[in-house]
Amino acid sequence: MSLKNLEIYKSHILEYGFTVINTIFSPEEIDKISRVLENIDTSKENFRKSEDLFAIRQFLKELPEIKDLIFNENIQRVVKEIFGEKYFVVKSIYFDKPETSNWYVAYHQDLTISVDKKLDVPDFGPWTTKQNQFAVQPPLPILENIYTIRIHLDDTDENNGALKVVPKSHSKGIYRPETIDWKVETEEICNVEKGGIMIMKPLTLHGSNRTTNGKKRRVIHIEFSDMELPGGLQWSERMY
Structure with missing residues (x-):
């Protein structure tokens, strides 16, 4: 990977809401990550298992040995040079979309953050609680500040659930998917090679189709911010 032109990727994210950078991980690094994932105890409460999807919430907390x-050096440079010196992890999820999966995700924005407790803080809400984990929709500036890295452990294209996005939708505030005007907006499929990453802003409208080519898609989703939360709230997965 040529790291000298990270400015190009940064400007693409700021304008369009996403970018793809391949060859961030070597085949050997992907194999090591895969081996850790193959040996996990899948019965924990933060693990969600169905025939269409296997997911681990609070992924980096559940599997600290994978951090x-x-x-690696490439990810650290991406975070520092594209996001900023003070960005830290605030959320992590692992998704495994099996070869036979019918799982698809309709267009949406990622509008919630994970926090350590439920507090009555102005402009924070609505709240949801799953398995004693608290999620809340924060004010827009907090969402606008977040970057998401999606690490691809498999080659991914439109046939096995690559993300489709609406370019520039991240700069339009809360954008209800039912109001998308396809005469104005366009759709782009984000193909990512095994060992590559997709970076996106949470407010970028995104979704994915069902798998049709019998190939699995495993993705590690990590969100970053450099903002502290008000009113005594803390990021539940904060990690440097």
Whole structure:
């Protein structure tokens, strides 16, 4: 990977809401990550398992031994140079969309953050609680500040659930998917090679189609911010 032109990717994210950078991880690094994932105890409460999807919430907390494998030199440079010096992890999820999966995701924005407790803080809400984990929709500036990295452990295209996005939708505030005017907006499929990453802003409208080519899609989703939360709230997965 040529890291000298990260400015190009940064400007693409700021304008369009997303970018793809391939060859961030070597085949050997992906194999090491995969081996850790193959040996996990899937019965924990933060693990969600169905025939269409396997997911791990609070992924980096559940599998601390994988952190050093994920934060290789390339990822550290991406975070520092594209996001900023003070960005830290605020959320992590692992998705495994199996070969036979009918799982698809309709267009949406990622509008909630994970916090440590439920507090009555102005402009924060609505709230949801799953398995004693608290999620809340924060004010827009907090969402606008977040960057998401999606690490691809498999080659991904439109046939096995690559993300489709609406370019520039991240700069339009809260954008209800039912109001998308396809005469004005366009759709782009984000193909990512095994070992590559997709970076996106949470407010970028995105979704994915069902798998049709019998190939699995495993993705590690990590969100970053450099903002502190008000009113005594803390990021529940904060990690440097």
